[in-house]
Amino acid sequence: MPKFHYPTLLFVGLFLCTCVRAPEKPTQKPNIIMFLVDDMGWMDTSLNGSEYYETPNMERLAKMGMQFTRAYAANPLCSPTRASILSGKHPGRFGMTTPAGHLPPNPNEDLTRTKGAPWQKVVQQGVRTFFPLEEFTIAEALKTNGYTTAHIGKWHLGQKGYWPEEQGFDVNIGGMMHPGPPSFFSPYRIPNLPNGEPKEYITDRITYEAMDFLEAHKDEPFFLNFWQFGVHAPFQAPQELIDKYTAKTDPRGKQNAPIMGGMMEKVDQSLGMLLDKLEELDLMDNTLIVFFSDNGGNMYNTIDGEFPTNNYPLRHGKGNIHEGGIRVPAIIAWPGQIDPGTVSDELIQSIDFYPTFLEATATAGNPAQQLDGVSLLPLLTDNKPLKREAIFSHFPHYVVAPDNLPSTAAWSGDFKCIKEYGEGENRQPAYRLYNLGEDPTEMNDVAALYPKVVARLGRLIDDHVAEIGGMVPVINPTYVPGSKSPMGTTKAFPMNKYPSY
Numbered sequence: 001m002p003k004f005h006y007p008t009l010l011f012v013g014l015f016l017c018t019c020v021r022a023p024e025k026p027t028q029k030p031n032i033i034m035f036l037v038d039d040m041g042w043m044d045t046s047l048n049g050s051e052y053y054e055t056p057n058m059e060r061l062a063k064m065g066m067q068f069t070r071a072y073a074a075n076p077l078c079s080p081t082r083a084s085i086l087s088g089k090h091p092g093r094f095g096m097t098t099p100a101g102h103l104p105p106n107p108n109e110d111l112t113r114t115k116g117a118p119w120q121k122v123v124q125q126g127v128r129t130f131f132p133l134e135e136f137t138i139a140e141a142l143k144t145n146g147y148t149t150a151h152i153g154k155w156h157l158g159q160k161g162y163w164p165e166e167q168g169f170d171v172n173i174g175g176m177m178h179p180g181p182p183s184f185f186s187p188y189r190i191p192n193l194p195n196g197e198p199k200e201y202i203t204d205r206i207t208y209e210a211m212d213f214l215e216a217h218k219d220e221p222f223f224l225n226f227w228q229f230g231v232h233a234p235f236q237a238p239q240e241l242i243d244k245y246t247a248k249t250d251p252r253g254k255q256n257a258p259i260m261g262g263m264m265e266k267v268d269q270s271l272g273m274l275l276d277k278l279e280e281l282d283l284m285d286n287t288l289i290v291f292f293s294d295n296g297g298n299m300y301n302t303i304d305g306e307f308p309t310n311n312y313p314l315r316h317g318k319g320n321i322h323e324g325g326i327r328v329p330a331i332i333a334w335p336g337q338i339d340p341g342t343v344s345d346e347l348i349q350s351i352d353f354y355p356t357f358l359e360a361t362a363t364a365g366n367p368a369q370q371l372d373g374v375s376l377l378p379l380l381t382d383n384k385p386l387k388r389e390a391i392f393s394h395f396p397h398y399v400v401a402p403d404n405l406p407s408t409a410a411w412s413g414d415f416k417c418i419k420e421y422g423e424g425e426n427r428q429p430a431y432r433l434y435n436l437g438e439d440p441t442e443m444n445d446v447a448a449l450y451p452k453v454v455a456r457l458g459r460l461i462d463d464h465v466a467e468i469g470g471m472v473p474v475i476n477p478t479y480v481p482g483s484k485s486p487m488g489t490t491k492a493f494p495m496n497k498y499p500s501y
């Protein structure tokens with residue numbers, strides 16, 4: 001059974017307000033806001049124990065709804081998770097398993113690879129560099145039910161021809177191919193994002209645009225896909241906030257990057273401004289709000305020689321399939337539908353939002369759009385446990401993040417099993433098993449103690465990869481034992497292969 005704690009924070013929602021039947025009025029459709037942060041780690045909020053970042057508006061939202069302690073992105077990097085939100089599918093189904101959306105589209109490229117670099121034990125397969133237009137997105141689905149749809153902020157799901165307006169969005173402000181903004185300060189150098197006064201901050205600019213959208217569409221049902229550029233690189237923040245966090249010390253001794261402190265506070269302010277606007281327009285009680293991050297906090301870039309953040313006690317960060325790279329903060333709020341101040345330990349994933357939005361709005365899905373996620377609505381409104389055996393992430397790549405290996409992971413109950421391609425005897429797969437209930441740091445591999453669990457989850461992983469048609473690494477015939485990667489470790493990936501993660 002799922003565990004709930006009162007009082008506490010996280011999932012805010014919206015209530016299906018049944019109008020008075022004068023003659024006969026339909027049930028009012030809830031608005032939906034998908035508030036997505038870029039590269040925000042599970043420990044990057046005071047909700048989960050950070051004593052460095054100040055996030056009062058995240059706490060405010062959590063008090064309105066339900067917070068999730070075990071929420072996962074579909075992938076430990078941004079574009080695949082974003083695609084999973086829009087499609088309700090695992091991104092391995094369409095081969096977009098790294099964030100390559102800034103590169104030229106490759107619809108006709110054969111993704112099969114047979115040779116790798118000498119330091120690679122296995123050959124990682126190619127990836128799609130765009131989110132397929134054939135996917136029937138949640139925006140397209142909601143439009144069939146009378147919703148006005150807007151995307152504001154980062155996109156990074158393909159070059160021109162693969163932008164939000166091609167995927168069901170009536171409004172697109174700022175959504176192009178950029179992995180991160182050319183500048184966080186105006187002028188932003190993003191053609192479809194208006195510049196502000198000199199040195200205006202981009203987080204403020206997209207928030208102003210979002211509030212204008214709310215004002216313009218307050219009398220009709222809307223879906224606002226509000227995807228932050230923060231807290232992705234380039235690492236830039238207003239000087240007054242940098243000074244504020246320079247004067248702070250983390251009592252935990254873990255998070256100490258003043259620029260990141262400023263960036264995180266601006267994202268929190270953005271959330272607060274949006275909540276204030278909903279209250280001003282009397283929309284709060286009819287708006288379902290999801291707060292989520294696309295992957296874990298960045299722990300491979302540096303600012304003045306230090307990582308931008310620290311995900312401890314979770315292991316590693318962005319670009320790594322361990323918990324720090326893929327477990328993320330999550331809140332869903334819907335006043336009148338979700339009990340306020342609750343916390344759930346259920347496993348949820350980014351693929352679940354699509355079916356949740358369909359059910360919450362009574363929107364008919366497209367039978368041709370296969371959904372991998374499950375609706376969270378019974379959990380949110382009736383505390384009913386989710387019915388599935390496991391969740392998965394297929395990430396078969398070497399990337400720049402420390403200690404990452406081509407892997408597929410499964411979470412089931414308290415257990416997490418990772419299948420590492422090429423790391424076993426004779427470069428066969430190796431299996432790691434962690435009991436996250438007892439060991440959230442993933443420091444103790446208990447595979448030898450639970451062989452039956454490993455066998456069961458290993459079968460589930462193989463079945464999952466086969467079912468989604470996921471590309472799988474093969475043994476590299478050009479591997480040279482002991483050879484070093486360009487990053488100085490056999491487990492790193494060349495930085496210039498996919499620039500600007």
